[in-house]
Amino acid sequence: xxxxxxxxxxxxxxxxxTSGRPVPFGASVHDPNALEAGYTAGHRxxxxxxxxxxxxxxxxxxxxxASCPRLSGWWVPLAMLVGxxxxxxxxxxxxxxxxxxxxxDTPVFGRLxxxxxRHHHVDQKAIxxxxxxxxxxxxxxxxTILGVTGLLTVQSETATMVGTFVGMSLIAGIxxxxxxxxxxxxxxxxxxxxxxxxLQRTRLVLSPEHHSLHHSAPYNRNYCITVGWMNGPxxxxxxxxxxxxxxxxxTGWVPREDDIGKDAALxxxxxxxxxxxxxxxxxxxxxx
Numbered sequence: 001x002x003x004x005x006x007x008x009x010x011x012x013x014x015x016x017x018t019s020g021r022p023v024p025f026g027a028s029v030h031d032p033n034a035l036e037a038g039y040t041a042g043h044r045x046x047x048x049x050x051x052x053x054x055x056x057x058x059x060x061x062x063x064x065x066a067s068c069p070r071l072s073g074w075w076v077p078l079a080m081l082v083g084x085x086x087x088x089x090x091x092x093x094x095x096x097x098x099x100x101x102x103x104x105d106t107p108v109f110g111r112l113x114x115x116x117x118r119h120h121h122v123d124q125k126a127i128x129x130x131x132x133x134x135x136x137x138x139x140x141x142x143x144t145i146l147g148v149t150g151l152l153t154v155q156s157e158t159a160t161m162v163g164t165f166v167g168m169s170l171i172a173g174i175x176x177x178x179x180x181x182x183x184x185x186x187x188x189x190x191x192x193x194x195x196x197x198x199l200q201r202t203r204l205v206l207s208p209e210h211h212s213l214h215h216s217a218p219y220n221r222n223y224c225i226t227v228g229w230m231n232g233p234x235x236x237x238x239x240x241x242x243x244x245x246x247x248x249x250x251t252g253w254v255p256r257e258d259d260i261g262k263d264a265a266l267x268x269x270x271x272x273x274x275x276x277x278x279x280x281x282x283x284x285x286x287x288x
Contacts (some may be wrong), residue, residue: 032126054140058147069163102258127181136181139181154166176226179226
């Protein structure tokens with residue numbers, strides 16, 4: 001568990017809570033009960049709103065694309081593939097950003113998103129107890145960005161075949177971005193539905209085995225959690241590692257300091273860089 005990597009400061013903060021002294025919200029990053037208590041009625045209202053807006057934008061875009069020039073042949077599955085890979089990348093980038101930087105006290109994003117990630121890292125099974133809204137509200141809201149992008153760029157009156165392809169790719173991206181947290185939830189379930197287990201075995205969705213690498217020290221890999229196919233390529237080019245080095249060089253921030261503690265985070269930053277074992281981290285669709 002990541003809470004084993006607590007710093008002395010975090011331990012003192014926990015002592016403060018048990019002794020009855022007031023402790024700021026940000027001191028509770030290793031307390032699953034305190035983090036779970038951060039899920040408020042206001043947060044749930046935001047999630048419900050995100051679902052409504054996302055579904056509205058997606059439906060509107062579907063209607064618009066249906067009026068565009070038709071694609072045929074391999075263009076349709078190719079557009080779907082582009083959407084899936086886009087969703088997988090978006091899931092990885094957002095996951096990396098909120099895992100790596102900030103805290104529950106970060107303005108706007110702290111209570112809105114980072115709290116959820118910190119809670120998951122100290123109680124991985126909590127997500128399996130969440131209902132549909134709590135599980136998926138965030139990602140539905142995130143998918144709205146793709147929906148709005150499609151509505152701004154795809155106009156049925158002037159659309160070309162390229163516009164139709166872009167629109168179909170964005171529709172697929174919306175669907176899989178919105179579905180990402182549900183797929184993530186299935187990866188943590190002891191007994192997922194039989195159909196889901198089949199999809200996991202064939203690597204058509206994120207599998208528990210693949211995702212377990214993310215929850216293993218040093219907690220800095222396999223951020224993509226829709227299908228996981230982008231983890232290997234991103235690891236091969238050291239995409240997130242390079243971003244972290246640039247951000248640290250510019251700001252002095254230590255990646256994952258709030259999540260796993262300063263000492264463990266510094267050890268991760270200072271350890272020698274070794275070639276990534278890409279084959280062990282990603283597999284495409286396979287036969288069961």
